[in-house]
Every structure is written in structure tokens, then in C-alpha cells.
Amino acid sequence: MKLQWINTFKLHSKKRQLSKAQQIDLLSNLCNLLKYGFTLYQSFQFLNLQMTYKNKQLGTTILSEISNGAPCNQILSLIGYSDTIVMQVYLAERFGNIIDVLEETVNYMKVNRKSEQRLLKTLQYPLILVSIFIAMIIILNLTVIPQFQQLYTSMNIQLSSFQKTLSFFITSLPTIIVVMLIIGSMLAIIMKLIYNKLNMLNKINFVMKLTLISGYFQLFKTYFVTNELVLFYKNGITLQSIVDVYINHSSDPFRKFLGKYLLTYSEMGYGLPQILEKLKCFKPQLIKFVLQGEKRGKLEVELKLYSQILVKQIEDKAIKQTQFLQPILFLILGLFIVAIYLVIMLPMFQMMQSIK
Secondary structure, three states: OHHHHHHHHHHHOOOOOOOHHHHHHHHHHHHHHHHOOOOHHHHHHHHHHHOOOOOOOHHHHHHHHHHOOOOHHHHHHHHOOOHHHHHHHHHHHHHOOHHHHHHHHHHHHHHHHHHHHHHHHHHHHHHHHHHHHHHHHHHHHHOHHHHHHHHHHHOOOOOOHHHHHHHHHHHHHHHHHHHHHHHHHHHHHHHHHHHHHOOHHHHHHHHHOOHHHHHHHHHHHHHHHHHHHHHHHHOOOOHHHHHHHHHHOOOOHHHHHHHHHHHHHHHOOOOHHHHHHHOOOOOHHHHHHHHHHHHHOOHHHHHHHHHHHHHHHHHHHHHHHHHHHHHHHHHHHHHHHHHHHHHHHHHHHHHHHHHO
16 A cells, blocks of 8 residues: 555656646536545546546546555645645545545635735736836837937036936946845755755754745745644554554655654654644644644634634735735836936936036
């Protein structure tokens, strides 16, 4: 079972056969079909008629794999769902109710896609305007601005220091943008190379130092671990069994690391809350919920509610950041327009005054 799971995961998890919207539709329909008593084979007989996979033979392969005993998690891996979603379904098949987990996964994917679309919609218009503006700057630098500068020189119009600075900035802007893009790309490549060489603990610490993504990273890791803990505790799974699942039945590097981390510190006498607290990739509230839930004996219920709170926090964070970014982009665009006006129009006014 372990080898079959890991081999399927490695071969297919990175080859996405459907768009994100289609993935959501497939999971939603699969959940409904299973809820109405369809078998996995019957469900995919129906779903294959609705879906167009990138690999035209995949529909036949899916039915063949199910006939040979492949569970739902392996089929989703074949289709190209993310490692995290495949792992959630695997745990549900082993310890929980797969229909409940599919419903939660669909809800999460919808929220995540909605946040991505909102971010794209928020940034799309100002970014298009900025792109058009940059194209205009390049055209002006090649045509209009040199002629104006030549005219000002021939008429002995003296530009102020401020106007000279603005003029230099406008004429140098395309070069500045290209240089910034090159530097940004080089820094991203260097950071990626450094990141790949780090062990998992250092990778976590590295990401948590990146302000722009650390918040999302922490929310996502907390959300999925919370959902997995709900399945574990709901079925009375011990910490040692959790360790076994993460180490021996997952090809996800983070979960393997988490399993070994739990094993190391549990052997030293630490409880689950204390171990999770040592890792900075989890929200502090998770530890509080685990501690309170253990005392009240309703841990899986409280964690279930907390996972729903986390989904709302992810959505709220995306909304807040997009609302923050859009005015900044428009402000930058406005400053560029004012700069062009000052560079071109003010000397013209001076020229008109000198003619008078």
C-alpha cells in the first residue's frame, strides 16, 4: 500500500489535467454522486462524460485503475490535484468520512479561487494602465521629448533643477524598469536556489521571514494540519499513529518532516501542543484550541470550528491586501502623469512668457 501510494503520487501529482474551475466542479459532482450512493467507478463513468482531460486517454486509465482497486486519493492524484488535497482525501478514506472531507475541500478551493480572482480583478485594471503608460513613456522618449529638449535649448529656456531631475527620471524610466526587472529576477532565482538547499526546518524559518507571504504560508499550513487533526482525533488516532501516517504514507516533504519532528519530540516527553508550538509555521491559536479541546474532551469539534474560522481569515486577508494595493498602483500612475506634465508643459509656459 505504501509503495503504491507514493509511486502514484510521484508520477501524477504534478501533471494537472483540469483547470482549477474544472477541478472544483469535478470534486463537487463527485461528492454529490457518492452522497447519492454511487460507487467510485460509477461516479467516474458519469464524470468522464462531462470532463475533458488534457490527456485524452486519462478517462480510460481512471476506470481501469478503479477496477484494479485504486482508491479515490490515487485517482485524484492521477488527475493532478495538489499534494495537500490528495493527502486530505487519503486520510479521510483511512480514518474519516470522505464525503465530509470532499465538501470541505470544495469549499476551501472555492474560497481560494475567489480570492485569486479578486486579486487579479483588483490589480488587472491599474496594471494595464501602468503598462500603457510605460509604452507611452517609451514612445515619448523616442519622439516628443527629444524635440522639446532641442526646442528649449534653441530658445535658451533654462529648466529648474526640479524639472531637470524629473526630465532625467522620465527619460531614464524604461531603463530603470528593465534594470529593476533583471535585478528582481536574479534575486528571485538566487533565493530559490538558496531555499532548495535548505532542510525543511530552515525552509520554514526562511519563509516566515518573508513578510509578503509568511501570513498566507502560516494560514495554509495551519488550516490543513487542523483538518487532519480533526480526522485523527475524531477516530481516536494516537500520536504514534499520526507519526506513522506522516512518515510512511506521504510523499509530501513537509508532512514527512512533521512526522519525524513529532516522533523526535514525543520521545522526549513533549505533548502535541508543545511540539506544534515549537514550529513557527502554525498560528498560535491552533495550540490554544488543542489545549482547550483536550481539557474539555471536545477537541475534534473545536478544531473543526477553527478550520472554518481559518478559511474566513484567508479570504479576509486576501480582500484586505487587494484593497491596499489598488490605491497604491493608482497613486504611482497619477505621479507619473504629473511628472510628464511638469517636464513638458511647464517649459512651454516659460517659452510662451518669454515670447510675450
